[in-house]
Amino acid sequence: MAPFVVTVADLLHRPGAHRREQVSGPLDGRGVIGNSVPRDCEVMVDALLEWVCDGILATGTAVAPWRGECRRCLAPVGGELVVEFRELFEQSPREGESYPLRGDHIDLAPLAREAVLCALPLAPLCADDCAGLCPTCGIDLNNGACTCADTPVDPRWAVLDLLRSDLGPS
Ligand SMILES: [Zn+2]
Ligand SMILES: [Zn+2]
Incomplete structure (x- = not known):
């Protein structure tokens, strides 16, 4: 029934x-x-x-x-x-x-x-201060930091930096 x-x-x-x-x-x-x-x-x-x-x-x-x-x-x-x-x-x-x-x-x-x-909550959080996942390496930042922030995100930016230094101060 x-x-x-x-x-x-x-x-x-x-x-x-x-x-x-x-x-x-x-x-x-x-x-x-x-x-x-x-x-x-x-x-x-x-x-x-x-x-x-x-x-x-x-x-x-x-x-x-x-x-x-x-x-x-x-x-x-x-x-x-x-x-x-x-x-x-x-x-x-x-x-x-x-x-x-x-x-x-x-x-x-x-x-x-x-x-x-x-x-129903549309976008629930496990905790208000949830640190989320690193967008680069996918590690759960609640469990500890990764080193992504310390290294260039994309190797192409490194190339641009090199080009800039070749051009010298403008
Ligand atoms: Zn969470
Ligand atoms: Zn990372």
């Missing part, structure tokens, strides 16, 4: 009716977040569901693990995302604005997927 499908029969057409729902399970990400949110990891949704405006309003948080690569040194980084949401489920959902209310149930998976996707 889809772990994020929730029955809301007890809330339909009852203004003020509300219920808290906690669901968790793996999010099948259609590959969209497959690399960032591990497929086998639990995503947790904690939502207050209430009947509002001919629909179900879901307010709460989604919690998901994520992983990626440090944008400077490519080391694996990861953590936990805690994302707040407030979304409406309607019988006639509006594209990009609300989610479908199907009969007496709603599926929180697309909501959770969207929330997590929007909160």
Whole structure:
């Protein structure tokens, strides 16, 4: 069974009716977040569901693990995302604005997927002061300095230096 499908029969057409729902399970990400949110990891949704405006309003948080690569040194980084949401489920959902209310149930998976996707760090760092990789030799500068800065980056510059000295002071 889809772990994020929730029955809301007890809330339909009852203004003020509300219920808290906690669901968790793996999010099948259609590959969209497959690399960032591990497929086998639990995503947790904690939502207050209430009947509002001919629909179900879901307010709460989604919690998901994520992983990626440090944008400077490519080391694996990861953590936990805690994302707040407030979304409406309607019988006639509006594209990009609300989610479908199907009969007496709603599926929180697309909501959770969207929330997590929007909160994923685009360019994570392993540490704020990550030194990154040397662009010349590729060494991880967090583990120690290389000697690239002390030697000419490109032998052609050395040739230019020689030419300049041949021309003498101008
Ligand atoms: Zn790093
Ligand atoms: Zn280097």
